[in-house]
Amino acid sequence: MKHLFATIISVCIASWCFAQGDFKFEATEHDFGQILEGELAKHTFKFENIGNAPIVISAVRASCGCTTPDWPKEPVMPGETANIQVVFNSKHRPGNFYKSITITSNAKSPSMVLKIRGFVIREETDKVDPEKSPELNLVDKEYNFGKVEVGERVTHKFTYENTGKGDLKIKSLYSDCRCVAYRNSKLILKPGEKAELEVIYNPKKVNDRPEKVYVITNIPKKSSDYLLLKGQVVKSIVPKSVVQENMVGFN
Incomplete structure (x- = not known):
């Protein structure tokens, strides 16, 4: 009986130790195509927690101050879906743009990168x-x-x-x-x-x-x-x- 009890405890501890949340994004990149200068380009990255523990996102940082991310501040439970919204401010940024957004969390992949790209039209003659x-x-x-x-x-x-x-x-x-x-x-x-x-x-x-x-x-x-x-x-x-x-x- 003692041996059986010890085995059960060991299995429980092992399961607890290896429990982790896991991201599954619908897509990790988005192409805005062409947008007019001054436009706020918005995109929502949708994901599901396909792991067996809650995902806690500690930070989401963009590679440029022109890009603002918003993310869930509460834990995302296993089986739940959530969104990370990204807003790119194209004011005074004509031409190509390529930005990365880095997610830091307790998930199976503790650091993940999302990407946005596009082209900002500057001149009236471009219309x-x-x-x-x-x-x-x-x-x-x-x-x-x-x-x-x-x-x-x-x-x-x-x-x-x-x-x-x-x-x-x-x-x-x-x-x-x-x-x-x-x-x-x-x-x-x-x-x-x-x-x-x-x-x-x-x-x-x-x-x-x-x-x-x-x-x-x-x-x-x-x-x-x-x-x-x-x-x-x-x-x-x-x-x-x-x-x-x-x-x-x-x-």
Whole structure:
């Protein structure tokens, strides 16, 4: 009987020790697309506690003072759902924006990151009549570079066309890695025209995940479309021994 009692106590203690809340978000990233300068862009990240203990969020911090988060101050019980609301103030912040929001809690993953992005339209001339709006059609949307060295510059030309009723202008590209530039064969694309967008990829760190590159245009109130860059980013394709061998006697 004593042995059985000790076993039960041990199991209870073990269960208590390993009880943890666990986040399950519907999505951890949100793209606002294009918004007008001065607009307060709001988004709600919804989550469920799929763990076996309450989640207590101790802090939610944004990477910029222009972004204000709001989160539940009471424990979120197992099986319950809750929201984290994020408000981005676009005043005096024209152009691309990319912000991260870090959640600190007692959950299984004690630190989690949410992300928001978009493009703030600055000038009156950027506003387009919805009745005469251009439309972006990316004829090809992805490309695989194969193996690429960190710091190497590789390029690929993507074809796109304007299937709308107004002039199309590509304003910018952006990606999480901030390692992409571009050259455009035409600054303004008339309805029905095609052009080439040359993307210059210069990765800064080892990575084997696809890189999303968001295409920002003058299309009113449309979420950004994106290109997908695939490949494996490595430190060096050529082994160090081969490099050293080729350098023997080189002065």
